[in-house]
């Protein structure tokens with residue numbers, strides 16, 4: 001049988017079949033991920049083959065299907081090991097707000113760079129629309145224009161009042177979508193809107209503690225009524241980590257990637273080189289200054305999370 005991992009404790013894996021059946025499974029044998037040393041062999045979002053244990057309600061995972069992508073975090077204390085947070089993501093959605101609290105552009109840009117590096121399409125959802133004055137709405141339009149111009153679809157919603165939730169529902173249909181967001185932006189409120197059946201969210205948790213499976217999960221997948229899954233990663237604000245070489249950074253800014261072949265030097269850093277096509281585009285306003293500042297900030301290793 002085949003199924004999707006919707007939750008894991010490290011020793012137990014919750015597997016959901018196509019038919020919607022949920023089976024707790026263990027692993028048999030070794031599963032390795034090429035190129036990295038991982039603390040967990042199988043992660044939320046993985047597709048696996050499993051067999052039922054004789055005369056039990058539990059199963060055994062026998063095979064891991066090839067992943068199309070995965071995101072990792074570095075393991076604490078064990079610098080060389082990485083933990084796979086989630087796999088097989090169709091898209092990553094960042095919930096942001098312009099007020100209470102305001103998400104910084106630096107944070108948004110770092111998220112987008114990470115998504116580009118992982119090759120996961122990113123989308124932005126501006127929440128708390130109900131709080132905006134006319135002036136606020138103008139600023140929102142400016143922000144949306146900046147990001148839509150470079151290929152990131154933007155949505156404006158109110159999780160509180162339910163505004164435009166149907167647009168997000170349409171975006172999520174039949175896809176596996178990772179949800180991220182700074183504390184306080186309303187990520188949980190939005191997820192709860194999308195999963196009106198709250199029982200879904202608490203499904204099986206008590207069952208697991210009954211079996212003494214203590215939960216160290218960083219990610220959990222929830223099935224959407226219209227089809228598809230939301231992956232929530234409580235406690236992880238960003239999109240995991242990925243090592244990006246300085247000279248590769250501009251590849252992960254679509255508006256820079258598009259222009260860098262026009263730079264005079266093919267090893268141009270786009271900082272102060274003569275004949276730099278990126279700098280020229282910044283000067284004439286084709287590249288947004290805030291985006292370029294984020295590039296410099298990440299390039300120089302400054303923390304833009306604040």
Ligand SMILES: Nc1nc2c(ncn2[C@@H]2O[C@H](COP(=O)(O)OP(=O)(O)OP(=O)(O)O)[C@@H](O)[C@H]2O)c(=O)[nH]1
Nearest residue numbers: 127128129158159160182183184185186187188189
């Ligand atoms: N006005 C307004 N408030 C909202 C909206 N969505 C969420 N909130 C409020 O914002 C606060 C934070 O919402 P949460 O859903 O807990 O935010 P979160 O992003 O999950 O944050 P953490 O729980 O800290 O991870 C709560 O007081 C919500 O009621 C919205 O659309 N409009």
Ligand SMILES: [Zn+2]
Nearest residue numbers: 263268270276
């Ligand atoms: Zn350049």
